[in-house]
Amino acid sequence: MSEFLKYGTVFLTGMFKFAIAPLVAAGLELSFLPSFLLTFGGMTTTVLVLGFVGTKIRPWVLNTFFPNRRVFTPRNRQIVKIWRKYGIVGVAFLTPIFFSPVIGMMIALAFGEKRYRIITTMLISAFSWALILSGVISFFGAKVMEQFFS
Numbered sequence: 001m002s003e004f005l006k007y008g009t010v011f012l013t014g015m016f017k018f019a020i021a022p023l024v025a026a027g028l029e030l031s032f033l034p035s036f037l038l039t040f041g042g043m044t045t046t047v048l049v050l051g052f053v054g055t056k057i058r059p060w061v062l063n064t065f066f067p068n069r070r071v072f073t074p075r076n077r078q079i080v081k082i083w084r085k086y087g088i089v090g091v092a093f094l095t096p097i098f099f100s101p102v103i104g105m106m107i108a109l110a111f112g113e114k115r116y117r118i119i120t121t122m123l124i125s126a127f128s129w130a131l132i133l134s135g136v137i138s139f140f141g142a143k144v145m146e147q148f149f150s
Contacts, residue, residue, distance in 0.1 A: 006030060007038055014042020018096040018126070022133040023141075032138035040130035046101040047122045054109045061106070079107055088113045092121040096129040 006028045014021035021042060025035035050057075062069065070076075082090050088108055095104025101122075108118045 007034065010035065010038040011042045011045075014039040014101075014130075015046045016042075016102060017100055018043050018129065019133065022130070022137040025134070026137050026141045032134055035138060036130050036134040039134055040126055043096065043101045043126040043130070044123060047105060047119055047126065050102065050105040050109070051115055051119045051122075054105055058106060058109055083107070083111050088117055088121050092118075092125040095122065096125060096133075101126075 007030075009028065010021050010025045010030065013024045018039065021039040022035050025038065030038075082094065086093070088111075091099075091104055091107050095101060095107075099107065104122065105118070108122070
């Protein structure tokens with residue numbers, strides 16, 4: 001597999017399913033630095049694009065993909081509880097692990113938080129989680145794989 005294809009795969013995975021991107025990078029035998037940069041870069045791209053056009057496309061996405069959506073679902077109630085208790089910081093913290101970057105941004109935009117605050121908080125979260133996940137998977141992943149395949 002070419003390096004460009006490997007990098008593109010990790011980057012796109014980081015855009016849509018952040019927590020899996022370092023695992024994909026490890027599977028493609030990328031070292032810590034490319035794993036970290038591509039994972040962080042993927043979420044950064046999603047956050048910036050949706051930060052500037054998300055409020056305009058959110059109604060279209062909801063009407064197109066969820067035309068018969070229910071407002072009061074257990075999941076929606078849980079999201080409201082998280083927002084009321086922790087605000088943008090809680091949503092940004094949970095987005096890389098439990099939500100996708102797209103869903104996390106849509107949640108933050110739905111609650112009407114200021115754009116610069118959403119972007120700043122999401123990028124800090126993305127940087128931190130990319131550093132942690134890429135580091136842990138790069139360090140321990142190699143050790144675990146070594147034991148499995150030796």
